[in-house]
Amino acid sequence: MILSLDLDSEVPIYLQIRDRIVEAIASGELAEGSSLPSTRQLAVDLGINFHTVNKAYDLLRQEGLLRINRKSGALVQRDARTGPPEPGFTDEWETRLRTLLAEAVAHGVDHPAVLGSCAAVLTSFTPTAPTAQGADHGAEQGDSAS
Amino acid sequence: MILSLDLDSEVPIYLQIRDRIVEAIASGELAEGSSLPSTRQLAVDLGINFHTVNKAYDLLRQEGLLRINRKSGALVQRDARTGPPEPGFTDEWETRLRTLLAEAVAHGVDHPAVLGSCAAVLTSFTPTAPTAQGADHGAEQGDSAS
Amino acid sequence: MILSLDLDSEVPIYLQIRDRIVEAIASGELAEGSSLPSTRQLAVDLGINFHTVNKAYDLLRQEGLLRINRKSGALVQRDARTGPPEPGFTDEWETRLRTLLAEAVAHGVDHPAVLGSCAAVLTSFTPTAPTAQGADHGAEQGDSAS
Amino acid sequence: MILSLDLDSEVPIYLQIRDRIVEAIASGELAEGSSLPSTRQLAVDLGINFHTVNKAYDLLRQEGLLRINRKSGALVQRDARTGPPEPGFTDEWETRLRTLLAEAVAHGVDHPAVLGSCAAVLTSFTPTAPTAQGADHGAEQGDSAS
DNA sequence: GTGGTCTAGACCACA
DNA sequence: GTGGTCTAGACCACC
Numbered sequence: 001m002i003l004s005l006d007l008d009s010e011v012p013i014y015l016q017i018r019d020r021i022v023e024a025i026a027s028g029e030l031a032e033g034s035s036l037p038s039t040r041q042l043a044v045d046l047g048i049n050f051h052t053v054n055k056a057y058d059l060l061r062q063e064g065l066l067r068i069n070r071k072s073g074a075l076v077q078r079d080a081r082t083g084p085p086e087p088g089f090t091d092e093w094e095t096r097l098r099t100l101l102a103e104a105v106a107h108g109v110d111h112p113a114v115l116g117s118c119a120a121v122l123t124s125f126t127p128t129a130p131t132a133q134g135a136d137h138g139a140e141q142g143d144s145a146s
Numbered sequence: 147m148i149l150s151l152d153l154d155s156e157v158p159i160y161l162q163i164r165d166r167i168v169e170a171i172a173s174g175e176l177a178e179g180s181s182l183p184s185t186r187q188l189a190v191d192l193g194i195n196f197h198t199v200n201k202a203y204d205l206l207r208q209e210g211l212l213r214i215n216r217k218s219g220a221l222v223q224r225d226a227r228t229g230p231p232e233p234g235f236t237d238e239w240e241t242r243l244r245t246l247l248a249e250a251v252a253h254g255v256d257h258p259a260v261l262g263s264c265a266a267v268l269t270s271f272t273p274t275a276p277t278a279q280g281a282d283h284g285a286e287q288g289d290s291a292s
Numbered sequence: 293m294i295l296s297l298d299l300d301s302e303v304p305i306y307l308q309i310r311d312r313i314v315e316a317i318a319s320g321e322l323a324e325g326s327s328l329p330s331t332r333q334l335a336v337d338l339g340i341n342f343h344t345v346n347k348a349y350d351l352l353r354q355e356g357l358l359r360i361n362r363k364s365g366a367l368v369q370r371d372a373r374t375g376p377p378e379p380g381f382t383d384e385w386e387t388r389l390r391t392l393l394a395e396a397v398a399h400g401v402d403h404p405a406v407l408g409s410c411a412a413v414l415t416s417f418t419p420t421a422p423t424a425q426g427a428d429h430g431a432e433q434g435d436s437a438s
Numbered sequence: 439m440i441l442s443l444d445l446d447s448e449v450p451i452y453l454q455i456r457d458r459i460v461e462a463i464a465s466g467e468l469a470e471g472s473s474l475p476s477t478r479q480l481a482v483d484l485g486i487n488f489h490t491v492n493k494a495y496d497l498l499r500q501e502g503l504l505r506i507n508r509k510s511g512a513l514v515q516r517d518a519r520t521g522p523p524e525p526g527f528t529d530e531w532e533t534r535l536r537t538l539l540a541e542a543v544a545h546g547v548d549h550p551a552v553l554g555s556c557a558a559v560l561t562s563f564t565p566t567a568p569t570a571q572g573a574d575h576g577a578e579q580g581d582s583a584s
Numbered sequence: 585g586t587g588g589t590c591t592a593g594a595c596c597a598c599a
Numbered sequence: 600g601t602g603g604t605c606t607a608g609a610c611c612a613c614c
Contacts (some may be wrong), residue, residue, distance in 0.1 A: 019245045019248075022245065022248045022249050022252050023244060023245060023248040025248070025251075025252040026247070026248035026249070026251035026252045027248070063253075064253075065252060065253075078252070078253070078254065079252070079254075080251050080252060080254060080256075081254070082254055083254050084254045084255070085250070085253035085254050085255055086253075089253055090250075090255070090263075093246075093249065093250055093253075094263055094267070096246060097246060097263060097264065097267055098169065098267045098270070099165045099168065099169060100239075100242060100243060100246055101172070101264065101267050101268060101271075102165075102168045102169040102171070102172035102173070102271065103168050103172070103239065104231070104236075104239055105171075105172035105226050105268070105271055106168050106171040106172045106211055106224070106225070106226060107209075107210070107211075107224070107231035107232070107235055107239075108224065108225070108226060108227075108228055108229050108230050108231050109230070109231055109236070110226070111268045111271075111272075114264070114268060115261070115264055115265060115268060117236075117240055117243060118243065118247065118260070118261060118264040119261060121240065121243055121244045121247050122247060122251070122257045122260060122261060124244070125247075125248065125251055125257075126257070
């Protein structure tokens with residue numbers, strides 16, 4: 001559980017931690033029930049204050065992705081396969097998606113390229129069985145562009 | 147040039163202004179060369195401090211989307227048709243895209259649904275089918291450009 | 293003596309145990325003189341550390357609801373019928389009641405609805421209508437006492 | 439806006455602040471749209487650290503009772519007359535109500551007395567027009583006890 | 585002016 | 600050992 005942080009970024013550290021964990025959950029690297037390092041431990045590993053880690057964990061808890069336990073620390077609460085999102089999540093999320101995609105389009109990335117980037121990111125979340133291991137029939141994305 | 151702002155949002159006002167303008171550019175509503183209202187005018191229209199508008203315009207200038215002349219005010223500097231993005235844009239943008247898509251996946255939105263949302267957003271930007279390409283019945287905006 | 297605990301709750305486990313026992317006493321399920329399982333036994337049943345059970349029992353003892361003998365274990369010390377509360381109890385309790393009811397009112401529950409909830413909770417405690425008083429068809433528990 | 443705190447209480451300070459504000463909202467002392475003192479100001483007034491006030495305000499924000507604004511500070515977001523609570527609120531609240539009422543019953547307070555306390559608390563939330571001032575037709579609660 | 589972030593260190597509650 | 604609370608002071612972002 002080592003996260004790479006950029007202490008000079010304008011993105012707050014606690015948000016970087018949160019983002020990396022969200023991505024790890026999306027990619028399946030952290031499955032439901034997985035345990036995360038304790039706040040103090042992770043703070044030491046990252047060379048930051050434990051309050052900062054605390055804030056990241058608390059944010060993830062509020063988002064429903066983590067559950068915090070006095071005994072066993074932080075556990076991953078949900079997962080890609082836990083079920084559909086809570087109502088209200090999608091609307092707010094699509095607003096942010098719209099802004100982000102608009103940014104690329106305004107900068108001259110054409111629609112198929114944008115959609116290709118989205119598809120590429122999504123495939124990067126599925127292991128796609130690097131070894132001969134069963135290759136779980138993933139959706140075929142990427143050819144809907146163009 | 148009427149923007150809808152949410153003064154109670156956790157998103158800073160200057161960022162909301164910037165976001166709305168970026169979306170207007172992406173949708174073709176604001177084409178290259180279009181002029182924006184003066185900072186003071188827009189500030190009055192929105193009922194906010196003109197420094198806030200100034201900050202939004204300056205951010206857009208830094209991003210290469212606006213150019214600001216002392217005499218002609220703010221003009222849209224670039225466009226979906228202007229050409230490919232500056233080098234360095236895409237990498238940073240894809241990092242943010244990755245985080246945003248991860249959020250949806252972690253909350254249980256499956257990959258096809260995510261890709262569908264991306265496609266839906268893009269079609270909502272489509273400026274009335276500039277090329278003969280199928281022109282999926284989107285809203286018809288954008289004929290004020292050129 | 294089976295208690296349902298939520299190990300992931302933000303309510304400490306020892307408090308959950310205490311709460312469930314208080315509710316059992318209020319409903320008449322545990323009458324004065326009833327014996328509770330030993331701390332070690334209950335700890336095993338619940339799959340938790342016996343110190344946690346100990347802490348719950350000790351808290352109940354401090355509150356005057358339990359008395360603990362070295363030989364006969366934990367016995368219910370008092371009851372709804374035992375008599376009026378110790379002086380000082382009511383003031384502190386009403387302070388907490390005030391806060392709790394305020395929460396509902398602030399969230400838009402109107403006064404009659406709040407009072408209705410209070411009444412409903414009380415009838416759920418009713419030990420099979422001890423006096424002739426209307427006896428609104430509640431669940432029938434509590435005949436194991438005396 | 440002066441709150442009375444007990445620094446020696448085992449109830450965390452930030453929770454005491456939150457409780458007092460909830461009660462003020464319930465009693466109508468703080469109506470929707472009312473502004474609260476800034477975190478730093480209130481911290482100075484109470485002689486505590488501003489982070490503690492911050493935590494109380496943030497908790498109220500999460501509960502939907504406050505909205506925080508960089509410009510105008512904290513404003514009361516909702517009210518007794520704003521509308522019904524969000525779904526899910528009542529269930530969790532009734533669980534806590536059950537525990538609290540059980541405590542009184544177990545200590546020997548009889549049901550009518552408990553209900554009377556509830557009614558008394560509720561009437562304390564309605565001003566009941568202490569001066570001749572219009573006496574806004576409030577709900578008639580309190581006589582349903584006994 | 586406002587709130588937000590980060591650091592640092594102390595002490596306590598829980599299991 | 601875990602997380603939770605409180606304090607203290609610094610710096611930054613927003614308006």
